[in-house]
Amino acid sequence: MKLLTLSEVTKSFGGVTAVGGLSFAVRQGLVTGLMGPNGAGKTTVINLITGLLHPDSGSIRLVESELGVAAPHVIAQLGLARTYQNVRLISGMTALEQVMAGSFLKRETSLIASFLHLPAARRRMRALEERARHLLSRVGMADRADVLAETLSYGEQRRIEIARALGAEPRLLLLDEPTAGMNAAESHAIGELIHRLRDEGLTVLMVEHNMKLVADFCEHVVVMNFGRLITEGTPAACIDDPDVQEAYFGKARDADRLGALR
Amino acid sequence: MLQRIADFWAAYASTLSYGMVNAFFALATYATLSAGILSFAAVTFGAAGGFLGAQLVLHSGLPMVAIFVLSGCAGLAMALVIAVVFLRLSSHWMALASLALVLITRVFVLNAPVLTGGVNGLSIPQRLPMGWLAVALGIVVIGFYTLHHSWYGIAARAVREDPSVAACMGIDARRIQFIAFGVSGIVGGLGGIMLALYLQFVSPDTFFIGVAFTMIAGTVLGGSHHWFGPVLGAAVFTALPTIMQAIVPDIQDIANGVALLLIMIFLPRGLIDPRAIRLRRVAR
Numbered sequence: 001m002k003l004l005t006l007s008e009v010t011k012s013f014g015g016v017t018a019v020g021g022l023s024f025a026v027r028q029g030l031v032t033g034l035m036g037p038n039g040a041g042k043t044t045v046i047n048l049i050t051g052l053l054h055p056d057s058g059s060i061r062l063v064e065s066e067l068g069v070a071a072p073h074v075i076a077q078l079g080l081a082r083t084y085q086n087v088r089l090i091s092g093m094t095a096l097e098q099v100m101a102g103s104f105l106k107r108e109t110s111l112i113a114s115f116l117h118l119p120a121a122r123r124r125m126r127a128l129e130e131r132a133r134h135l136l137s138r139v140g141m142a143d144r145a146d147v148l149a150e151t152l153s154y155g156e157q158r159r160i161e162i163a164r165a166l167g168a169e170p171r172l173l174l175l176d177e178p179t180a181g182m183n184a185a186e187s188h189a190i191g192e193l194i195h196r197l198r199d200e201g202l203t204v205l206m207v208e209h210n211m212k213l214v215a216d217f218c219e220h221v222v223v224m225n226f227g228r229l230i231t232e233g234t235p236a237a238c239i240d241d242p243d244v245q246e247a248y249f250g251k252a253r254d255a256d257r258l259g260a261l262r
Numbered sequence: 263m264l265q266r267i268a269d270f271w272a273a274y275a276s277t278l279s280y281g282m283v284n285a286f287f288a289l290a291t292y293a294t295l296s297a298g299i300l301s302f303a304a305v306t307f308g309a310a311g312g313f314l315g316a317q318l319v320l321h322s323g324l325p326m327v328a329i330f331v332l333s334g335c336a337g338l339a340m341a342l343v344i345a346v347v348f349l350r351l352s353s354h355w356m357a358l359a360s361l362a363l364v365l366i367t368r369v370f371v372l373n374a375p376v377l378t379g380g381v382n383g384l385s386i387p388q389r390l391p392m393g394w395l396a397v398a399l400g401i402v403v404i405g406f407y408t409l410h411h412s413w414y415g416i417a418a419r420a421v422r423e424d425p426s427v428a429a430c431m432g433i434d435a436r437r438i439q440f441i442a443f444g445v446s447g448i449v450g451g452l453g454g455i456m457l458a459l460y461l462q463f464v465s466p467d468t469f470f471i472g473v474a475f476t477m478i479a480g481t482v483l484g485g486s487h488h489w490f491g492p493v494l495g496a497a498v499f500t501a502l503p504t505i506m507q508a509i510v511p512d513i514q515d516i517a518n519g520v521a522l523l524l525i526m527i528f529l530p531r532g533l534i535d536p537r538a539i540r541l542r543r544v545a546r
Contacts, residue, residue: 052429071429100416102431
């Protein structure tokens with residue numbers, strides 16, 4: 001089943017077309033990779049899906065709901081959560097509080113009940129706190145729960161951001177370069193975490209530069225360049241595609257010529 | 263010794279009362295600031311509560327508690343109307359619009375003598391017992407404490423630090439900020455009647471730039487990241503001139519300014535900064 005469908009999505013900034021007539025789908029229960037060289041428009045796609053930007057034309061559907069010009073908080077309620085390319089944790093909050101904030105949609109408590117700290121509201125808050133601790137332990141940050149998140153290392157912050165996104169129990173998780181700035185071992189650990197989440201039924205769309213990670217952990221890959229789709233398919237097929245190699249490494253002809261000059 | 267304490271009390275009880283009155287306004291400013299809105303509109307909420315409360319004290323014969331509640335409601339009603347308009351603006355324009363609102367409030371108060379006494383203002387024969395003031399402030403502070411630990415508090419902190427991240431977590435920033443204005447309205451309205459009873463007089467100049475400056479300065483000085491900040495800030499900001507006059511009467515104004523500058527240079531996030539406290543805990 002297609003969980004997310006983009007059809008003919010276009011977004012321009014002034015005269016620059018960041019995304020031009022892009023169509024692809026994210027199937028339920030798979031890890032889909034979104035690849036492309038710098039400036040290909042990957043982050044713009046993520047921002048369009050989450051509603052931070054609205055497409056000039058085309059449609060984005062989450063199962064049956066047309067996202068159109070819906071506000072980000074409405075789209076989040078439909079079951080979408082994300083992380084950011086350059087980690088965006090909330091200043092002044094501990095790791096646990098970050099995940100609690102991410103659990104906002106699961107509060108099941110009215111404003112008045114929450115304000116008066118009624119017994120039911122307190123019970124729910126405690127249950128979510130326990131769940132938040134559990135989520136932190138899932139990303140390997142159990143012992144960091146009560147530490148101010150901004151004092152942690154970059155890799156740890158990325159993990160907390162994933163736990164925060166999981167707090168909303170999303171149907172679709174968007175990861176914007178989850179392993180940027182990580183070494184091979186750390187990247188691999190993130191990849192394994194993503195696989196465990198997928199095995200529990202989560203669908204993941206992951207923007208990624210790291211070809212090895214894409215090859216090892218994605219089931220389906222979409223490659224874009226200059227805001228357009230180049231190809232999609234299995235990771236191996238995509239990485240072997242001459243158009244993809246050209247987008248990433250330049251033209252083979254140019255490489256030969258450079259070799260001759262040297 | 264006992265005599266000394268009595269003298270001290272006689273001399274400074276009024277300053278303490280005034281500090282508590284200012285704490286209401288600082289907390290009303292903090293209410294919106296903690297949801298990411300810099301607004302001076304609490305002055306207008308104060309005017310709504312102050313003039314309504316003053317009229318009720320003069321003409322209704324209602325018990326004091328009922329007058330407090332009605333003044334808070336007047337501030338709330340004013341705040342919700344203003345929030346509907348203001349929340350269409352982006353942040354820095356909202357700050358400017360709220361300053362304009364303070365100016366408009368004064369003109370309105372001057373030109374509605376039936377409601378406000380106009381240029382002559384209203385004199386209130388009753389005095390405000392300090393106990394009442396302390397109890398009312400205590401209740402408001404407990405309110406802020408519970409808000410801080412509620413889902414609203416969590417959402418407000420997220421909206422303040424990063425509105426677009428908050429939105430992607432499913433938090434409707436406009437709704438949170440609307441509630442923030444409501445809280446600011448209640449507390450501002452209460453501050454209005456407290457100020458009216460403290461001064462025993464309200465006029466167009468009671469709710470004007472002076473109050474706006476005091477409440478912003480108190481909040482920034484005390485720290486705008488925790489409810490205790492504005493309370494402490496208002497107390498320090500109110501007491502500082504009195505203390506400086508007692509210690510260095512010759513250069514009182516200069517000493518005042520220097521003390522404020524020192525606090526702002528060395529504690530830019532205010533006297534109470536939960537983040538700094540947590541950082542220190544990490545370092546240990």
